[in-house]
Amino acid sequence: MSENVSSLLYLVSGVLFILALRGLSHPTTSRQGNLYGMIGMGIAILTTLVGHAPSGVGAWFLVLLGLGIGGGAGAVIAKRVPMTAMPQLVAAFHSLVGLAAVAVAAGALYAPQAFGILENGHIHKQSLFEMGLGVAIGAITFTGSVIAFLKLDGRMSGKPIMLPQRHAINIVLAIVLVALLAGFIGGESKVLFWLIVILSFVLGGLLIIPIGGADMPVVVSMLNSYSGWAAAGIGFTLGNLALIITGALVGSSGAILSYIMCHAMNRSFISVILGGFGGDAAAASGGGQVETRPVKQGSADDAAFIMKNAEKVIIVPGYGMAVAQAQHSLREMADQLKKAGVDIKYAIHPVAGRMPGHMNVLLAEANVPYDEVHELEDINGEFPQADVAFVIGANDVTNPAAKTDPQSPIYGMPILDVERAKTVLFIKRGMGSGYAGVENEVFFRDNTMMLFGDAKKVVDEIVKNL
Numbered sequence: 001m002s003e004n005v006s007s008l009l010y011l012v013s014g015v016l017f018i019l020a021l022r023g024l025s026h027p028t029t030s031r032q033g034n035l036y037g038m039i040g041m042g043i044a045i046l047t048t049l050v051g052h053a054p055s056g057v058g059a060w061f062l063v064l065l066g067l068g069i070g071g072g073a074g075a076v077i078a079k080r081v082p083m084t085a086m087p088q089l090v091a092a093f094h095s096l097v098g099l100a101a102v103a104v105a106a107g108a109l110y111a112p113q114a115f116g117i118l119e120n121g122h123i124h125k126q127s128l129f130e131m132g133l134g135v136a137i138g139a140i141t142f143t144g145s146v147i148a149f150l151k152l153d154g155r156m157s158g159k160p161i162m163l164p165q166r167h168a169i170n171i172v173l174a175i176v177l178v179a180l181l182a183g184f185i186g187g188e189s190k191v192l193f194w195l196i197v198i199l200s201f202v203l204g205g206l207l208i209i210p211i212g213g214a215d216m217p218v219v220v221s222m223l224n225s226y227s228g229w230a231a232a233g234i235g236f237t238l239g240n241l242a243l244i245i246t247g248a249l250v251g252s253s254g255a256i257l258s259y260i261m262c263h264a265m266n267r268s269f270i271s272v273i274l275g276g277f278g279g280d281a282a283a284a285s286g287g288g289q290v291e292t293r294p295v296k297q298g299s300a301d302d303a304a305f306i307m308k309n310a311e312k313v314i315i316v317p318g319y320g321m322a323v324a325q326a327q328h329s330l331r332e333m334a335d336q337l338k339k340a341g342v343d344i345k346y347a348i349h350p351v352a353g354r355m356p357g358h359m360n361v362l363l364a365e366a367n368v369p370y371d372e373v374h375e376l377e378d379i380n381g382e383f384p385q386a387d388v389a390f391v392i393g394a395n396d397v398t399n400p401a402a403k404t405d406p407q408s409p410i411y412g413m414p415i416l417d418v419e420r421a422k423t424v425l426f427i428k429r430g431m432g433s434g435y436a437g438v439e440n441e442v443f444f445r446d447n448t449m450m451l452f453g454d455a456k457k458v459v460d461e462i463v464k465n466l
């Protein structure tokens, strides 16, 4: 295949990836977006295989084996993973992108002739620069993503781990890393290459351990961006246009998403990039203490009565709805209430659940009409006019401590002002705290009624009582 034809095909796959990103920005077009992405990736893989056809049966066997194992494992894992575990899956996959960047760079260093990057027996300086940068970002992404995976999967405490002098340590390590990179580019040393890898592995871990659970969504999105830049860097080394385009798209879309999320959570973008931004406030998190103050408790019957007589109900879904898979029962409840003339709206917090868009996906799955689903900034002003805020499995995203307690790990995050509704109904199994491990004052307010139980079971009961 000529260079021009393969460049053209890579360009086509790049355009398909852009269309995929556009499609994925809304639930109505997300399936189509996914399809564009798959076609784009198919074209990119075929073009690479045909353009750089492996020589000999053994090489083909290795390539197909890699595709089979990777593709097969990816398909099985994606099919089996519950929606609630999607963020840790994404973090785990990012770690593989980072590790792949390290492996490709090592391959290029040890067999530069195979990559066409030799000049008079030495690797081009430019290639060494790209390799050095790609491998450093890749290694940081790898350990950073592994830590994010362990935290999100509950295998490691979600609480921030604060090393003394962590900022100073990170700065010193970063300076040493730059010096090693300069030495590697100047001297093509394999020892320096592996020192860069080891140091970047350490730095990746150090950047993520101080970050608390509530800030994790931004971290996952940031690591997504890092993995894209690592891929783009390696794309330059390989001279592969598709990898450069895809890496740049992933890198910039991840950075834009992180920026939007930082904005939504009132965090500083720069401190996220530098790591440890959950900071000292997060360290003060009490985390999951048992609360003994009395709360007002109600039954499904009470809830059905209150909502049937309401004019306006705003539903606030959260992580617990996802755990209970209560979205279908919830839509049934909303349908019944609408038939009784109640105005129903859904309020979605940008980080409700465990990944961006988590609630939107679940509600779409239950065929909730899109025009009933509203973002935080559009609906927050409507709570004072609502008769009922129906909070199903949400906690942190309704916690006023985010506005009032500078020591709270969620301080600064905008919240849904559910307590301003006439009545607040909370469905949850007990008095357990949310992801950030902090108590929610709204449970104890006079206008709050707790409905204890599994979200699906309680909603099914409410539907019966309606």
Ligand code: NAP
Residues within 6 Å of the ligand: 087, 213, 214, 215, 216, 217, 317, 318, 319, 320, 321, 323, 324, 350, 351, 352, 353, 354, 355, 356, 357, 358, 392, 393, 394, 395, 396, 397, 398, 427, 428, 429, 430, 431, 432, 433, 434, 435, 436, 453, 454, 455, 456
């Ligand atoms: P949350 O604060 O984690 O609270 C969820 C609540 O659901 C818990 O208090 C729990 O209380 C209840 N629950 C769990 N299982 C339940 C079930 N089967 N039935 C009924 N209730 C159940 O959730 P959130 O309000 O959605 O806030 C999301 C949090 O996750 C934020 O802190 C956010 O920063 C963080 N986060 C978000 C993302 C993202 O991208 N969206 C990613 C990672 C982390 P009980 O135990 O008492 O039932």
